[in-house]
Structures are given as structure tokens and as C-alpha cells.
Amino acid sequence: MLPRFWWSPLLCVGLLACNGQEQEKKPVADPATALAADGDHMVSINAADAPPPPPVVVPAKDREWPELVLENGKAWVSCDTDYSGENGDGAVLEALDRKSLDAALEPCKERGLVRVRYAGKINPSFAGLVSRLAVVADAMKIGKRILDLDSSGGQVEAAIVAGDSIGESGWTIWVREGSICHSACVFVLAAGDNRLISGKVGIHRMMRISSTATSRAELNKELHEVYDNVKDYLQRNGVAVGVADLMMTVPNRSLRLLTSDELKQYGLDGTNAVQDDLERIKQMRKCGDDFVRRKDAFLIAFDRECKVEGADLEAVNNCGQTLKEQFGFPDEVCPDESPLSEIDTALLVPRPEATPDPQAPATAPAAAQLNAQAGQH
Template sequence: MLPRFWWSPLLCVGLLACNPQEQDKQPLPDPAVAQASDGDHMVSINVTDVPRPAPVAVPAKDRDWPEVALENDRVWISCDTDYAGENGDGAALETLERQAMETALAPCKERGLLRVRYAGKINPTFAALMARLAIVAESMGIDRRILDLDSSGGQVEAAIVAGDSIGESGWTIWVREGSICHSACVFVLAAGDNRLIAGKVGIHRMMRISSTATSRAELNKELHEVYDNVKDYLQRNGVAVGVADLMMTVPNRSVRLLSAEELKQFGLDGTNAVQDDLERIKQMRKCGDDFVRRKDAFLIAFDRDCKAEGADLDAVNTCGQALKQRFGFPDETCPDESPLSEIDTALLALPSSPVQAAATAQVPGPAAVH
């Protein structure tokens, strides 16, 4: 159910947050807090303007496909994980019209891998995009899906609608180096089955645009109902509700950047805890106890050895791919359930790069897992 109230965090946290490349060139003086400078920090949205995304399980041919404009949002479609390579972000998606989306995803069908690069606001258009992508990918049997995200924030309610769609349709979420995920974007990040973060993640207080409050007490009463909805959303995605409490302490004209340690503590980095529990139950039945023990040991080693703060995603993926050999992955019996299976798919029929070959050569042989 959509919340009764509409409110939004900062649409853009200063000029640097609007342009991640400029953020890299001009580091902020305070690494924990970035001050906004543009003053355009909130919008008013009518609840009836927000589309409810279709359930992913319903075939696309049986659904209405109303026109939705992309406006200033940018979307690229790729069938590869190598964003630094020749194909980069992939081909631009110009429209959310059904036939155009089916044509854009068709090249990804053979490999079964889809990477979507999204740079823009978290808004109803984004929610519609994610729901439609899941429907088309499902119809084509594209099971491995990556959302390569760069957003300064937007509408929290749209983020929750999009997040629920993402959570039901199996997405890994990347925030790669040079990208940001601020304010409402954090709720999208929460919904991923797995999250790999090399960019900046930031939070701040949220403001209810339709507020009629004239005192702190009245505003606090209104926000409590809103935050109850937010906390319920975080809990069903395995994220600590403490992140919502921390948001309350940061003025909405600022952004508090979360450290790598805080991202782990809040459950915003790595494997989604709720999804992990669900997968463990399924994998115990399908793949056996030994598979689950090896996967647990790999994920611990991956967090410790590969996800160094400041490492770019290409280096993280290369390290993880090499590390998997120590733990017997990809598993012959359950290859699709093996960790980082979307990277296995991306490397099928591709020659090993010098970087991958060197990384593999440096990884020790199989080790006993207890």
C-alpha cells in the first residue's frame, strides 16, 4: 500500500552531487557532510501521478502498456558487465514503449545477462522502468540482472514502489566509482539481492511536502507516520531501521556520506540478509549442505579480501572471480546458485583478459572449508 503522505528528500545535493565526475575532481572539504548550494531541494507530487507497477509474474502481452516519457533520465542497456570496455554503458534506451524495450533486451537473451545503467532521479518513471524491465527480461529468460545506478535522489514513495518491484525480480545493484546514491536512492539500494558499492552513498532528513504543520510537535507527529512506512520497508529488505533514525538527524539541505563500515552495519552493502535467508533455504534443498557451507565461506572471504575501500568494481569482480576457484565455484551441480553467477555468465565465451589471468594465477589452490 502506498503511504498517505508524499514527501521527498533533496532532489540534488549541490552542484557536485548532480555531476559525479565533478565530485571526483573537486573533493568536498568535509568527507562526512556535503553542503547543498542550489536551494532547489524539494518537489510537490500528487499521489495520483504515481503509476503502480504491474506484478512481474503477469506476462507482458496481458498487460496495458501506457506511455511513459523518460524526460531527463538516461538509460543504457548492456549484455556485459564490463562497463570500462569497448561497449561501455551499452546502447541508449530512448523510450519505455514495449516493442522498443523488447528490441533493446533481445541481444541479452542468449547470454541471459542484463545490465541497466540508470542516471537520473528516483521518480515514478524510474519505478515504471524497473517494473517493465523485469517483465520483458522474465519473458526472455534473462535471469541475471544488474542495475548500474547513479542518482542524487528523488521521491521516497517512488523509491519504495521501485524497490518492491526490484526485490521481487532478482537484481544485483552496483554503485560504481564516480557514481552516487543519495537520499531516496538509498531505498532502491536496499532492495537489491546483492549490492556492490564503490561510489558514494549518502542520507539526510526527509521532508513531507504536503505538510500543514505549524509547530515542531505537529511536524514530528506527521513524520512519525511516514517513518513507520519507511521502517517497515527497510525491515522487509533486511536493512537496519537505524538508518532511518540517522536520517532524521541530518538537515535536508545536507547529506551525510556513509562509510564502508556503516554500509555493512546497516545492511546496505553485500548480500541482502532477507534474500540470503530465502536462498539458503532453497539451496539447502537443491544443492546440499556442502554447497551452502562453501558459499558462506566464499562470501566472508570476498568481503575481506576483495572489497577494499576505494576499489573499483572491475577490480572487485576480478578478485571475486579468481577467489571463487578456491571454494569450488562455479559449482557443477548448482551453477546458477553459485556466488557472483552473473559474472560467470558475462565471461562465457570470452577470452581471459591479462588482468583476470594474473589474478587467477595469484590465488592459492583449493582450501578446506569448515
């Protein structure tokens, strides 16, 4: 099900659209043109110029979706966490129709893990991409989902739409070494259930597209409309609203890179605090108090011992995999709820196909085994 975002206050990001009164219309730049040419800026648009919401998902029996083209970006699909190996980022995602997405994610069904590498702008087509990926992953019961981001930013409203979709569909977000997550990309990062960061995360002030402001006071009033929505979004994702306040102080043409300590302080690195609360309630019932205590202890140790400044993401994951053994993970009763369970999934050795022997007695299929070498994918 698509997130409930289009009836939210985001529809009232512009003063002219919210006051309910007819006002003189002034010539404005084409938002599509502005977005394509905005470079590394973070832009916000008036509600009247807002892009249409992602197409409503049609029933599963109807395989056709409305046309959607990925603009100013590129995506790859992999069924593995190893981005430095032979397959790298995986196969290029050529189209966003249902048939193409089904074919792209089909190889990931057996392992139950998909990693989507996205490099490009945060825009309405990106928001449509993540919502469609979630629908297909749900249909195929692919529970482990990684969004591997590299983006200089884009549109605020599209980032929040994408983030609400991500927040409802269970994604871990990576910003790996050599990658960036700047500007509006930070709002997407905020939505992940878990965030692993080795690349650079930066923020700056947003720029209004189609603004009718003629004075600082008018522009400030317009921006406050947007920042109020931004702060509400950050709060529901467990991120400090101080991020929005800090953005206001950095000129749009500049960039303020956040340190590792600041990322943790603002709640942008590691486990999403709101999601963690939800998971604790569910896991306490399903897995027991001991499981929750061990998981808490592991996460503290993981932050302290594995997430070292300058470490690449593969090293962080390998460290976490080794550390998990000390805390009794993966848990026998609740393996899917164990921390970094997507890494466990990636280490599963697929069971080789065998020709059945008609003379042999029927036996239950053998369980897949974990690879003993944590660094081998």
C-alpha cells in the same frame, strides 16, 4: 507480476489522507513541479498528491503498454558487466514501450545477462522503468540482472515502489566508482539481492512536499507517518532501521556519507540478509549442505579480501572471480546459484555460428566455455 505495493500502508503517508475525515483544504505546491525542482533533496509527498502506480501490465500477446516517459533520468542497456570497455554503458534506452524494451533486451537473451545503467532522479517513471524491465527480462528468461545506479535521490514513495519491484525480480545493484547513491536512492539500494559499492552513499533528512504543518509538532507527526513506513520497508529488506533514525538527524540541505564499515553494519553493502535466508533454504534442498558452507566461506573471504576501501568495481569483480576458484565455484551442479554468477555469465564465450555440414553426423551442441582470463570480458 507487479509488486503488491499500492494497497500497502504507503497509501497513508499523509495525515489528511489517513484520518478519513474531511478537513479544510489549503493551497499546496504542485508536486510534479516540486519534484522537478527539488535538486538533491529527498522529498516525501502527501498521499492525496501521490503519483499513479505504474501502469498494470497488459497480457503478453498485446505488445502495447500505456505511455510512460522517463523523466529527469537516462538509462542504457548492456549485455556485459564490462563498463570500462568499448561498449561502456551500452545502448541508450530511447523509450519504455514494450516494443522498444523488447528490442533493447533482445541481444541479451543468449547470454542471459542484462546490465541497466541509470543516471538520474528516483521518481515514478524510474519505478515504472524497473518494473517493465523485469517483465521483459522474465519473458526472455534473462536471469542475471544488474542495476548500475548513479542518483542524487528523489522521492521516498517512488523509491519504495521501485524497491519492492526490484526485490521481487532478482537484481544485483552497483554503485560504481564515480557514481553516487544519495538520499532516496539508498532505499533502492536496499532492495538489491546483492549490492556492490565503490561510489559514495549518503543520507539526510527528508523534506515534506505539500505539508500542511504550521509547527514542529505537526511536522514531526507527519514525518513519523512516513518514517514508520520507511522502517517497515528497511526491515523487509534486511537493512537496519537505524538508517532511518540517522536520516532524521541530518538536515535536508546537508549530506552524511556512510563509510564502508557503516554500509556493512547497516546491511546496505553485500548480500541482502533477507534474500540470503530465502536462498539458503532453496539451495540447501537443491545444491546440498556442502554448497551452502562453501558459499558462506566465499562470501566472508570476498568481503575481507576483495572489497577493499577505494577499490573500483572492476577490480572487486576480478578479485572475486579469482577467489571463487579456491572455493570450487562456479559449482558444477548449481552454477546459477554460485556467488557472483552474473560475472560467470559475462565471461561466457558465445559459440560461433557454423554452417552445418549435411554429410556430418548430428551431434549435440558444444557447451559454452568460460574465458580463462578472469579480467577479460
